[in-house]
Amino acid sequence: MYQSSTSPRGQSPISIIGAGVAGAWHALLLAQSGRAVTLHERSDATMTQSTSYWAGGMLAPWCEAESTEPVIVRLGLRSLTLWRDYFPDTPFNGSLVVAHARDRADFERFARLTSGYRRLDAQGVSEIEPSLDGRFREGLFYPDEGHVEPRKILGELHARIRALGGSIEFNSAVEPDQLDGTVIDCRGLAARQAQGELRGVKGELILIESDEVELSRPVRLVHPRFPLYIIPRGGGRFMLGATSLETESAGVSVRSALELLGAAYAVHPAFAEARILEFGSGLRPAFPDNLPRIAIKNGKIAVNGLYRHGFLLAPALAELTLGYVERGTIDNEVMQCA
Amino acid sequence: MPLTFYGKTFASRLLIGTALYPSPTIMQSAIRASAAEIVTVSLRREAAGGKTGDAFWNLIRELDVTVLPNTAGCRSVREAVTTAKLARELFGTSWIKLEVIADNDTLQPDVVGLVEAASILIKDGFEVFPYCTEDLSVAMRLVDAGCKVVMPWAAPIGSARGIINPDALKLLRDRLPDVSLVVDAGLGAPSHAARALELGYDAVLLNTAIARAADPVAMAKAFRAGVEAGRTAFEAGLMEARDFASPSTPVVGTPFWHAVS
Numbered sequence: 192m193y194q195s196s197t198s199p200r201g202q203s204p205i206s207i208i209g210a211g212v213a214g215a216w217h218a219l220l221l222a223q224s225g226r227a228v229t230l231h232e233r234s235d236a237t238m239t240q241s242t243s244y245w246a247g248g249m250l251a252p253w254c255e256a257e258s259t260e261p262v263i264v265r266l267g268l269r270s271l272t273l274w275r276d277y278f279p280d281t282p283f284n285g286s287l288v289v290a291h292a293r294d295r296a297d298f299e300r301f302a303r304l305t306s307g308y309r310r311l312d313a314q315g316v317s318e319i320e321p322s323l324d325g326r327f328r329e330g331l332f333y334p335d336e337g338h339v340e341p342r343k344i345l346g347e348l349h350a351r352i353r354a355l356g357g358s359i360e361f362n363s364a365v366e367p368d369q370l371d372g373t374v375i376d377c378r379g380l381a382a383r384q385a386q387g388e389l390r391g392v393k394g395e396l397i398l399i400e401s402d403e404v405e406l407s408r409p410v411r412l413v414h415p416r417f418p419l420y421i422i423p424r425g426g427g428r429f430m431l432g433a434t435s436l437e438t439e440s441a442g443v444s445v446r447s448a449l450e451l452l453g454a455a456y457a458v459h460p461a462f463a464e465a466r467i468l469e470f471g472s473g474l475r476p477a478f479p480d481n482l483p484r485i486a487i488k489n490g491k492i493a494v495n496g497l498y499r500h501g502f503l504l505a506p507a508l509a510e511l512t513l514g515y516v517e518r519g520t521i522d523n524e525v526m527q528c529a
Numbered sequence: 530m531p532l533t534f535y536g537k538t539f540a541s542r543l544l545i546g547t548a549l550y551p552s553p554t555i556m557q558s559a560i561r562a563s564a565a566e567i568v569t570v571s572l573r574r575e576a577a578g579g580k581t582g583d584a585f586w587n588l589i590r591e592l593d594v595t596v597l598p599n600t601a602g603c604r605s606v607r608e609a610v611t612t613a614k615l616a617r618e619l620f621g622t623s624w625i626k627l628e629v630i631a632d633n634d635t636l637q638p639d640v641v642g643l644v645e646a647a648s649i650l651i652k653d654g655f656e657v658f659p660y661c662t663e664d665l666s667v668a669m670r671l672v673d674a675g676c677k678v679v680m681p682w683a684a685p686i687g688s689a690r691g692i693i694n695p696d697a698l699k700l701l702r703d704r705l706p707d708v709s710l711v712v713d714a715g716l717g718a719p720s721h722a723a724r725a726l727e728l729g730y731d732a733v734l735l736n737t738a739i740a741r742a743a744d745p746v747a748m749a750k751a752f753r754a755g756v757e758a759g760r761t762a763f764e765a766g767l768m769e770a771r772d773f774a775s776p777s778t779p780v781v782g783t784p785f786w787h788a789v790s
Contacts, residue, residue: 390584481552
């Protein structure tokens with residue numbers, strides 16, 4: 192376990208903008224290392240305006256390899272360790288990938304592009320997820336993956352930051368130039384004026400509640416047009432996600448709702464009787480290469496472009512930023528110095 | 530003879546889609562590697578206009594290619610016509626790849642609705658690229674309606690099965706010598722694309738096989754090579770298949786029984 196530093200080093204205070212998962216992890220690690228940290232957040236403590244609020248919260252670097260580059264896997268693996276160290280209660284029950292028989296080609300493609308899984312037959316799927324008994328002929332089980340519940344863990348991160356002496360100022364919309372000293376800009380898409388290459392990629396999610404289906408881990412349905420993940424949130428609640436649309440409009444379209452709910456129904460017909468609790472959408476901040484960046488210029492550090500991987504990448508990126516702030520360490524793959 | 534669509538000529542005979550890539554950067558690199566001069570853009574999901582989708586649209590604009598908007602996902606004539614009109618406003622082009630889908634599951638084209646929508650759009654000044662099946666009667670109706678380009682599928686969208694009915698595609702080519710014919714959808718490998726060009730098709734259009742490859746940029750190069758090989762072979766004149774071996778060295782007069790020992 193990490194111990195709180197007992198000897199504040201009297202260095203300049205650090206301001207962090209954005210209390211979503213990226214900003215919160217930065218504040219946590221910097222406060223942990225003895226820095227005086229102030230976290231500015233434009234929305235209120237409910238964080239409903241934050242992209243993190245609508246995240247899936249999967250910690251799935253092996254699955255993500257299907258559509259990302261090796262740097263995501265590298266950072267993701269490091270993040271898993273940090274999540275385990277700082278939040279030992281984080282569930283690491285693995286994740287399960289399934290497909291309908293007719294989409295076998297896509298299932299095999301997923302298997303070919305990823306690693307770190309065990310192949311399960313129908314019985315194997317049924318053994319780890321009894322609710323899915325008889326529904327799928329095979330599955331891919333990634334035993335070392337985990338997931339967090341974003342809304343809950345954001346609150347825990349904020350509490351931890353405060354416990355370490357950091358302060359969080361909600362309803363505080365500030366620009367990096369308005370602040371003195373070291374500033375870490377973790378605003379996501381709200382930093383677009385400063386980072387012109389950023390674009391928003393809309394993700395839509397639906398929260399449902401069912402007392403008929405039980406899942407112990409995130410389940411991904413591979414499908415050529417309607418990929419889906421179902422993340423158990425406890426208490427019979429499930430998060431269904433997520434679309435990925437090149438648009439910055441808000442809200443959930445009827446088409447997306449039909450697709451997500453239809454895909455969930457195809458995973459288990461009992462979802463037809465589930466209650467819909469919430470529809471929501473977030474805009475994932477992405478650079479054209481969909482890879483994260485830590486841009487350093489005149490004492491201002493901008494951490495952005497976490498795209499679909501906010502919860503997977505935030506701890507590792509915060510650690511890299513910390514290394515730069517403390518020791519000037521540069522990570523050539525992620526950092527850009529002006 | 531260069532490729533011509535509605536009076537515009539192109540050097541590349543490969544048209545590619547802009548969906549499903551791991552990132553816009555990879556999409557840009559793949560399109561450049563393919564040497565494609567025409568890209569299809571789905572109106573409904575990528576460029577809804579105004580502020581939304583602007584960033585993605587700018588990344589496509591940077592490529593300096595001709596944009597062929599499509600009506601992907603439209604289920605009815607009215608929906609397709611409305612979408613086409615929106616596309617014309619947004620993209621500033623009268624070109625439209627016309628899709629009317631009969632069945633959401635297989636994405637089978639609704640050929641009856643397609644002919645109707647094509648007629649409406651052509652009267653309204655559009656230059657229509659209809660996505661259809663390989664059926665000759667449908668293709669003829671589209672041409673009668675004023676289409677100068679017809680785009681039959683090789684196989685269902687995204688199936689990667691290649692040309693499943695080469696005889697029908699050959700018949701289309703023979704019967705519609707003056708129409709630009711493009712094989713659209715169902716191609717999975719560069720050899721499939723080469724085969725389409727060998728059959729005398731003017732071009733191919735694809736998306737998934739490149740975008741979802743482990744290395745989309747390398748696959749784009751491979752398709753470029755496949756298309757060039759197929760076209761060059763077609764122009765060179767392919768030999769006819771025969772039922773029996775036909776030795777390239779004359780054997781007349783060779784006392785063949787001496788070879789048997």
